[in-house]
Amino acid sequence: SSELTQDPAVSVALGQTVRITCQGDSLRNYYASWYQQKPGQAPIVVIYGKNNRPSGIPDRFSGSTSGNTASLTITGAQAEDEADYYCNSRDSSGNLYVFGTGTKVTVL
Amino acid sequence: EVQLVESGGGLVKPGGSLRLSCAASGFTFSGYTMNWVRQAPGKGLEWVSSISSSRGYTYYADSVKGRFTISRDNAKNSVYLQMNSLRDEDTGFYYCARRFGAPSYWYFDLWGRGTLVSVSS
Numbered sequence: 001s002s003e004l005t006q007d008p009a010v011s012v013a014l015g016q017t018v019r020i021t022c023q024g025d026s027l028r029n030y031y032a033s034w035y036q037q038k039p040g041q042a043p044i045v046v047i048y049g050k051n052n053r054p055s056g057i058p059d060r061f062s063g064s065t066s067g068n069t070a071s072l073t074i075t076g077a078q079a080e081d082e083a084d085y086y087c088n089s090r091d092s093s094g095n096l097y098v099f100g101t102g103t104k105v106t107v108l
Numbered sequence: 109e110v111q112l113v114e115s116g117g118g119l120v121k122p123g124g125s126l127r128l129s130c131a132a133s134g135f136t137f138s139g140y141t142m143n144w145v146r147q148a149p150g151k152g153l154e155w156v157s158s159i160s161s162s163r164g165y166t167y168y169a170d171s172v173k174g175r176f177t178i179s180r181d182n183a184k185n186s187v188y189l190q191m192n193s194l195r196d197e198d199t200g201f202y203y204c205a206r207r208f209g210a211p212s213y214w215y216f217d218l219w220g221r222g223t224l225v226s227v228s229s
Contacts, residue, residue, distance in 0.1 A: 033215035042203055042219040043153065049213035086153050090214070095167050097155040
């Protein structure tokens with residue numbers, strides 16, 4: 001099975017830009033999706049595919065991929081963006097799924 | 109309303125069994141691959157299992173293969189997770205999630221609120 005590695009924690013000043021990365025070999029073949037999870041809540045998807053946002057997700061969230069690394073960028077972070085973020089993709093077999101290790105984003 | 113509602117969680121002793129249910133409403137359940145995702149207390153998300161929409165193909169994470177069985181009843185708009193030989197490390201919230209998208213970009217677009225499974229003696 002594959003692994004997806006994320007930095008455990010990042011911080012960003014209010015209104016500034018933060019990028020969260022997700023590394024894994026399967027990302028060379030499959031797009032990542034990104035999930036935001038706040039304490040006590042179920043995750044919600046914020047980015048999927050090449051760079052697609054579900055309805056209701058602010059346009060300050062964007063995604064990109066280069067080689068084996070997927071990135072989630074929050075441009076102009078808001079207090080309500082403070083949360084845990086997880087990437088997800090298929091594993092190398094294409095039949096299973098794997099979540100990244102998660103990144104805690106703190107907005108200062 | 110489009111939603112997923114999990115049930116069946118509870119306290120069980122190591123080696124015991126539990127059956128989780130997820131009831132779907134507000135969409136054509138039979139057209140979607142369904143998944144279970146879990147989260148141990150204070151830990152990250154872990155994909156557990158999936159079952160395809162029509163043919164019922166099933167897939168499992170290595171950590172649960174041989175112990176857990178996913179199934180679905182399209183007539184009842186429900187997906188289930190039979191968990192046997194439970195271990196302490198199976199403790200956590202179990203979420204039901206709908207897969208959406210296309211082969212090049214599958215993602216989990218709809219989640220339930222989760223049900224808590226506690227494995228302890």
